Amino acid sequence: MPLFAANLTMMFTEWSFLDRFDAAAEAGFTAVEYLFPYDVPPEAIAERLARNNLQQALFNLPPGDWAAGERGIAVLPGRFDALKADIDRGLEYAAATGVKRLHLMAGLADPSDSETATRYRRSVAYAAEQLAEKEIDLLIEPINGRNMPGYFLNDFGAAERLIAELGLANLKLQFDIYHRQIMHGDVTVALRRLMPITGHIQIASVPSRHEPDGEELNYPYLFAEIDRIGYDGFVGCEYAPRGRTLDGLDWFKPYARS
Numbered sequence: 001m002p003l004f005a006a007n008l009t010m011m012f013t014e015w016s017f018l019d020r021f022d023a024a025a026e027a028g029f030t031a032v033e034y035l036f037p038y039d040v041p042p043e044a045i046a047e048r049l050a051r052n053n054l055q056q057a058l059f060n061l062p063p064g065d066w067a068a069g070e071r072g073i074a075v076l077p078g079r080f081d082a083l084k085a086d087i088d089r090g091l092e093y094a095a096a097t098g099v100k101r102l103h104l105m106a107g108l109a110d111p112s113d114s115e116t117a118t119r120y121r122r123s124v125a126y127a128a129e130q131l132a133e134k135e136i137d138l139l140i141e142p143i144n145g146r147n148m149p150g151y152f153l154n155d156f157g158a159a160e161r162l163i164a165e166l167g168l169a170n171l172k173l174q175f176d177i178y179h180r181q182i183m184h185g186d187v188t189v190a191l192r193r194l195m196p197i198t199g200h201i202q203i204a205s206v207p208s209r210h211e212p213d214g215e216e217l218n219y220p221y222l223f224a225e226i227d228r229i230g231y232d233g234f235v236g237c238e239y240a241p242r243g244r245t246l247d248g249l250d251w252f253k254p255y256a257r258s
């Protein structure tokens, strides 16, 4: 049975960020993920995880100035020192929460810049090497251009090639099924073929990005397939509830912790 992680950035937004941990546990989740924890102290998060017996499945390394439109700095010129500091900050939260996988966002790329791919490769290699010392996996996630116009890593093939070229054991794919369906389709066969390099899976309905309970994808079939191929990681519920979070959890009831 898939190990679902409530995404506390998109779900349970009826509560304050820290109270979302309690609400997710109460709803039957045993794990959580979110985009960024950096607005609250790491020890406050650690306390909520312990109080609720929750596992920390994933979060993102700092993304640069999100409010200003940055979506990662790994591709940006002149930001390598900032990237190093961001990795240190992410590792501080990793130590407090026990998370074993961190997502490095790539950033928005200038199509005219011939050095973008070189900078990205250097950033990914450096981040993976830093995380390997702490036995943490570094994840890279292809993101579709409708949701994030200009995002550099916008193709599963490019992610697969970089992972193969760098050959770092802790560098893995963040397989967001929502993005996969939008960019490439062929979800089931891709899950089977990419499982050896997959470090995390995320789900949402397509095209709405609401609960995984209909629309283009047959999620009960995909959940059974994830079990069949032996994936033993987390499945992050990175969706925006149609209404109140608790009203949209019928899809989850067969999997909830009793």
Ligand SMILES: O=C(O)C(=O)[C@H](O)CO
Pocket (backbone or CB within 6 Å): 035, 060, 103, 141, 143, 176, 202, 238
């Ligand atoms: O956009 C996504 O699907 C992600 O998982 C990123 O981490 C946040 O944008």
Ligand SMILES: [Mg+2]
Pocket (backbone or CB within 6 Å): 141, 176, 202, 238
């Ligand atoms: Mg995602």
